[in-house]
Amino acid sequence: MTLKRYIILLLGSGLLLLVAIQWWLTYQAAEAMSLRLQTRLAEEVSSQVNDKVRQFFDVPRQVVSLNVAQVRQGVIDPRDPEALVRNFLLQLEQQPLLTFLSTGTPEGEYFAASRPPLGEDRSLRILQASIANHRVMSLYRVDERNRPGQLIDAGNDNYDARLRPWFVTAQMMGRMSWYPVYRYAINDPADDYSAMGLGMSAPLYGADDQFVGVITADVSIVQLSRWLAEVMERSGGVAFITEPDGKLLANSTPDPVYFLSRDETRRISLWESDSPLLRELGELLERQADPEQGRILHQIGNERYLVDWVSYSLRDGPTLRIVQAIPQSQFMAPMLDLLRQLLLVAAGILLLGMILITLISIWVTRPLVALSRWASRLGRGDWTYRPDIRTPVKEVSQLSQALGQMAHRMERQTQDLEQQVATRTAELEQANQELSRLSRTDALTGLANRRCLDEVLAREWARTRRFAQPLSLLMLDIDWFKAYNDQHGHPAGDHCMQVLADVLRQHTQRATDLAARYGGEEFAVVCSGLDHARALGLAEEIRGMLEQRALPHESSPLGVITVSIGVATLNMGDTRSPGQLIEAADLALYRAKAAGRNRVVSVENKHVAH
Known part of the structure; x- marks a missing residue:
């Protein structure tokens, strides 16, 4: 039997045993754990996202309701803009999700507290567009007393609150209502407000039932997307919210949900998204029998996703569809326990294999040691030494014969090698000269460095x-x-x-x-x-x-x-x-x-x- 057959028979048996055990353990554990974790993780993420979205959209309603009641009871007076804005700032500090808390007067004046949706400086601002200031939108920083401080810049030079969607909706509905997504009309030079938002607005009536203006609490959909990304970061999946017509309201990916330019404002639908994943999910939802609620495993590219969707109707507003897609690879985290078990089994098998290999190598390598000593003496130029090597391994016997045949050629080959070394030495000197030239040359321009x-x-x-x-x-x-x-x-x-x-x-x-x-x-x-x-x-x-x-x-x-x-x-x-x-x-x-x-x-x- 050849040496190759000895090694294949012994090591192959051990490897086959190791692979069989690993496959069996992996299959049993993966089948049980994957089935449990897929549904559990999906339910947890879906519940968390849905609850957070509901909380997110409850904020404008709570804030508008509070301010309507305060105006009705005379706690705050829309005719005192300074006190009104201070009150808004206090509420905005307590509600980090809000972008605007503002009011418009019957004359079209505008007073607001705001948190810019874009830019690096996210500190609170005061915005005013009054008749006394020729309706120019003025942006101020907030001083220590919650009053207008430094004038940051001027925006829209002819702002009339009565023409804004939130004011029109409140007057048309005559009660607290959601208004559609719209583009902010601040027009600030820094473009910190170059975004779109939505929220709730309501007409304001004083204690004497006189109409005194409109109150609105607004959230930027940029803020909603940013918040969705934070929620989905741990799960590694994606989430998005669409309106009934398929227009994207927010998503957790960097892909935009709208396009703004000086002359164009365009919402992006789910099927027009730059993300292939979102487009594929849109087509998947179109094919579902129940578009209101469901859960399905779906292959997208090289990844399987667990897709969960549910419809959520805003009170006094539109119905939104909340969708999450979590890659199946996220379900495999608990497999670490199984890997530890496999590691212990593999370590035991490898230990047994090493003992067997060591015993076999001792028996196999005895003649090889003799051959090594012979080769060492040949390397020192001793061509006369010829040991008597007996072995049942065919390859070792052939190697011994080959060494004997090679001995008489070693001297001539040594001389040839010395000649090759001399040639290579000359080539190395030439290469060193080239390296020296390169070390003095700038690689980009070819000039001297x-x-x-x-x-x-x-x-x-x-x-x-x-x-x-x-x-x-x-x-x-x-x-x-x-x-x-x-x-x-x-x-x-x-x-x-x-x-x-x-x-x-x-x-x-x-x-x-x-x-x-x-x-x-x-x-x-x-x-x-x-x-x-x-x-x-x-x-x-x-x-x-x-x-x-x-x-x-x-x-x-x-x-x-x-x-x-x-x-x-x-x-x-x-x-x-x-x-x-x-x-x-x-x-x-x-x-x-x-x-x-x-x-x-x-x-x-x-x-x-x-």
Whole structure:
């Protein structure tokens, strides 16, 4: 029997036993636990989402009811806007889900406390649009006494509360009612209110039954989506709310539920969503016999989802459909207990297998040890040693014969190997030379890098002092490069620097010239033996050629990519060091930037060319 058959028979038996046990345990535990957990987790998430949604929509009703009662009882007076807004702010602090708590007067004036739905600053604001202020929407920060503080900005310049959907709905219905989703008309420059919302509004009547305005409590659907995402984060699923016509009211994914522009306001339906998952769920719900309530397992892509939906009718408002979809992979978390059991079983099997393998290896490897010793002596050049190896394993016996046949060829092969080593050594030296070249080259532009620049500048500085020759240095910086990079992206920025590098290569053809990337968008040119006037001329040629390339740059006053250049020259008798020469050229570059960019400036004589 061959060695291969020995190993396959022994190790295969152990592996088969291990796989069979693992499969049996996994199947039994997965079948029982998955069936229990699928329904339990779905019910928990569904109950949590439905309860939270009901609580969410109860907030506007509670707040509007409270304020209607307070106005009716004379506790608050809509004709005292300052006291009214302070009361609103206190309520808004206690209700973090609310976006607006506001009132409109019979004359169309508007007074509100608000929490911006967008932007980084979510602190409370006071909004007013009064006749005295020509109906201009004014946004204020809230001071320590809950009064208008700093004026943040002005929004809509002709705001009339009577034209807003919440005011119209309250007057039309004559009682507390939900009004449809609408776009906020604040029109603030920061776009912190560029969103849509819905809520409840009600007409206000004083103690004398006189109509004194309309009260509204509003929630941004951005806030509702944000809140849904927080609720669904732990489950790893998605949730969304739709109106009867299929328009999305909120969802837990980053996909938008509406589109806003200066001239267009458009709600997005479930079937128009950017999310393939939401579109697939919409089609699934369309096919259900009971669209009001249900639960189903459905395959979407490579994942199975447990989909749960229920209809919820807002009191005095529309009927909403709340949908959750949880991936089946979320049900497998309790399988960790099963994995621990499998790990213990596998450890026991592996321990038994290792004992068997060790015993077998001792028996199998005895002749292999002898072969190893023989091979070691052959490696030391001892071709005369030949042990007597007896083994029933066919492959080991063949190996022994092969080693004997190989022994007489070892010396010749060793010589060949030495020749190959010599060849590879030469190749390695060549590769090291290439690595040295690459270490001195900028990968993006192909020009010399900062390290190479410093070495060449130091060498040319020493040559200048020894042979009394001039040494000029040009420092270049691409104008408005950050704005260009931010607008067009890094690939375009890289291309811009490569274009400048190509221009520099065309103007540094002398053996003593060196063009290098100094760092970022800064470049440098070392011109040994070039006096100051010629250096200025070279700089102007570089500047002009880059400008002629006409790379578009919308953020530049010139409309194209340009470069500013500072020139410094070390003449005979000049004692400045290489570092001081760089500082002089850099100072000239700074002055070129300060003077308006796209020019050549020299510190020595304040020369400016553009």
